[in-house]
Every structure is written in C-alpha cells, then in structure tokens.
Amino acid sequence: MSRPSRRPVRAAVSLLAACLLAVGCSVQVPPRGALGGSAGRTVAVGAYLHYGSPGVDRMRELSRWLGGTELRAGHTYLPGDSWANIEGAPESLRTWARWRRAKADRLFVLNVPMLEHNESGAPDARVAELLRAGARGEYDRHFRRLAQRLVGIGVPDTILVLGWEMNGFQYTGRCRPDAEHWKQYWRRIVAAMRSVPGARFRFDFAPNRGIDAIAWTRCYPGDDVVDIIGMDSYDQPPGESFDDQIAQPYGLRQQVAFANAHRKRISYPEWGLFRNGDDPEYMRRMLAWIAAQKPLYHSITDYCPHGVWQCHENPRSARVFRDALRSGRGRPR
Structure with missing residues (x-):
C-alpha cells in the first residue's frame, strides 16, 4: 500500500488455529489483553502512525x-525518493x-525500498534494467551505508521489511519484471548489510496477500537470507470475505503453511x-x-481509511480493536 505523502512445520497448531483454517469457521473477538497486555508478550503489537x-x-x-x-x-x-534517504538520511x-x-524487548521495524524513485511508476522494462x-x-554501497547508520545510532537489531509488496504492480522495486534478478538483488542487499560489523538485522519478506502481479513464492530469495515471512493484508479484494482472505491462493493460510515449511516466524507489517x-x-x-497464529509482531496501519485511532471514520471497528487490545492494568484516558 502507498503511504500518505511522506516523500521522504510448527508441528502442531492450537484448536483455534485449526478452526480458523477451516473455511466458514465462526470466530469471536479475542479476550481483552490477549493481544496487547501481559498475557500477550510473545506477540509485539505495533501501529504505523507517522513516518517521522x-x-x-x-x-x-x-x-x-x-x-x-x-506497543x-x-x-x-x-x-x-532518493538513495540518500534509503541510506538512512532522515534524522x-x-x-x-x-x-x-529504552526497553530491551522492543522491536524496531523499518521498511526499506530496494530502489530509488520507488513510487515513480517506472515501466517494467526499466525496472528489469535496474x-x-x-x-x-x-x-551495494547504499545498503552498507544504511547498515552503518543503523549500527551507529544503536539499532543493529532492526527488523528490515525489505522491498515490501514485491508481488504487486506499484513499486519500482517490484519482482515481476525479472524475478530471478530480483532474488539475486535481495541476496546482495542482505550480504552487504550483514557485512557491517555489529549488524544483527533480521530481514522480513512481506508480500501483498494474494497473487497480485506475480505469485509471491516465485520471488522468495532463500531461507539463508530471510528471517521472517510477513504479509500485508488489508480488508479488500481479492477476498470478498475473511474466509476468502484465508483460503485464496497465496492468502493467509498459504503464508502460514509456507513459513512453517521454511521454519520461519511470521509477521503482519501492514494490515487494516x-x-x-x-x-x-x-x-x-x-x-x-493474529491471536491464533502468534506472529512475531503485527502493525496496524492507522491513518484514514485504514485506521481505528487516528481515523474517526471507523468507530465500530475502533471499538473492536480497543476491546481486544486494551490492557487490564488501567482505564483508558
């Protein structure tokens, strides 16, 4: 998904997970605190609220x-927009x-474009050249500089969502124009960033839900250069119902199965x-x-039309979100 103008085999699953994997299953909202309070510490809750x-x-x-x-x-x-920003220029x-x-158990998740002019609408032939x-x-030098900057400011363990939504049509760093070279390029980026002393980055491979422009499995660059298998999954077609979003080709169910087969944690860097x-x-x-699958982290996109806190257009969904994630330790203010 475009942001608003910024310019700059787990062998067993729980009964609830099994229920969710059966199309047509009826699911209730998780108990209060199951995703965000003391009972949910294994799943890091986040939100995209502003880039800066x-x-x-x-x-x-x-x-x-x-x-x-x-959070x-x-x-x-x-x-x-520029290599300078991809190198980590933003203060x-x-x-x-x-x-x-400030806290040892926090995760810093950073989406990193693979090419400059990432939202310029470059044609397939130009993307293939790049x-x-x-x-x-x-x-390679641009990504070494980014790694050096992240290590230098004290976040050498950043989770890098590299080339997100690569199976789509939108970004310059997309996969479909040349999947084989896209995978080779991902591998070079990872090697360049890991070569920096002190680096402990984790790399999150996060396609759009569904097939989109290309099956995202065709873009997978290899277990040695992927640490987490994510998915961006918004309430939109393809997938007229949530059951469809689970069962569709290259949907939520396939993400979990693929991650299990490759012995990777999952994530939801963008949803809403x-x-x-x-x-x-x-x-x-x-x-x-999310409560059933226990991803490493999930991050709701919170601006209109996707959001529940910063966007007042979605009051019923906001109540569901708040009731599910509300801590039992205090009252909301």
Whole structure:
C-alpha cells in the first residue's frame, strides 16, 4: 500500500488455529489483553502512525487510548525518493532509535525500498534494467551505508521489511519484471548489510496477500537470507470475505503453511481496513487470526481509511480493536 505523502512445520497448531483454517469457521473477538497486555508478550503489537518523529509521540498516545497496553513494535518507513534517504538520511531515525533502546524487548521495524524513485511508476522494462544492475552489485554501497547508520545510532537489531509488496504492480522495486534478478538483488542487499560489523538485522519478506502481479513464492530469495515471512493484508479484494482472505491462493493460510515449511516466524507489517469501510467483522476476524497464529509482531496501519485511532471514520471497528487490545492494568484516558 502507498503511504500518505511522506516523500521522504510448527508441528502442531492450537484448536483455534485449526478452526480458523477451516473455511466458514465462526470466530469471536479475542479476550481483552490477549493481544496487547501481559498475557500477550510473545506477540509485539505495533501501529504505523507517522513516518517521522511524531510517530514516537503518537505511540505513547495510542497506548494511553488502549488503557496502558504496551506497543512493542515501532514501525516506520524510509522514503524511496532518493538513495540518500534509503541510506538512512532522515534524522527521525535517531528518535526511533532512542525509543527502541529504552526497553530491551522492543522491536524496531523499518521498511526499506530496494530502489530509488520507488513510487515513480517506472515501466517494467526499466525496472528489469535496474534489477539487473542491483544483482550485479551496483547499489551495494547504499545498503552498507544504511547498515552503518543503523549500527551507529544503536539499532543493529532492526527488523528490515525489505522491498515490501514485491508481488504487486506499484513499486519500482517490484519482482515481476525479472524475478530471478530480483532474488539475486535481495541476496546482495542482505550480504552487504550483514557485512557491517555489529549488524544483527533480521530481514522480513512481506508480500501483498494474494497473487497480485506475480505469485509471491516465485520471488522468495532463500531461507539463508530471510528471517521472517510477513504479509500485508488489508480488508479488500481479492477476498470478498475473511474466509476468502484465508483460503485464496497465496492468502493467509498459504503464508502460514509456507513459513512453517521454511521454519520461519511470521509477521503482519501492514494490515487494516480499506475498501469495505468500517468493517467490525473483519476487525474481529483479523485479530482472532493474529491471536491464533502468534506472529512475531503485527502493525496496524492507522491513518484514514485504514485506521481505528487516528481515523474517526471507523468507530465500530475502533471499538473492536480497543476491546481486544486494551490492557487490564488501567482505564483508558
């Protein structure tokens, strides 16, 4: 999904997970605190609230709205307009780094474009040329500089959502124009960033739910260069119902099965409302799915039309989200 203008085999599953995997299963909202309170510490809750330093302040405000629920996943994006920004030029990274270092169990999640001019609408032929150049190592230096910056500001364990939604049509760093060179390029980026002393990054491979422009499995670059298998999953077609979103080819069920087969944790870096408007049933089902699957982290996209806190267009979904994630340790303010 475009952000608003920024420019810059687990062998066994729980009964609930088995229920969710059966199309047509009826699911209730998780108990209060199951996703965000002390009982849910194994799943880091996050939200995309703003790309820059205001996002840190808004994390605190959202936590208060949730009655004190701790948001352990801080999520932001590097602008894809220039190589300088992809190298980590935004000063707001220092603010996010301070937030991450304040508590040992926090996760800093950073989406990283693979190419500059990432939302320029470049044609397939041009994208293919750029991917071949990347696979030859022509852009390695940019990613070494990013790694050096992240290590230097004290976040060497950042989770990097590299080339997100690569199976789509939108971004310059997309896979379909040349899947083989895209995979080679991913591998070069990972090697360049891991070569920096002190680096302990984890790399999150996060396609769109569904087939989109290409089956995302065709873009998978290898277990040695992927640490987490994510998925961006909004309330929109393909998938007219949540059961469809589970069962569709390359949907939620296939993500979990693929991750289990490759012995990887899963994540949901982006999810939220979209084309179906204020949809409390989607919100209930998605939260129940997350509670059953226990991803490493999930991050709701919270601006209109996707959001539940910063966007007042979705009051029924906001109540579901708040009731599910609200901490039992205090009252919302």
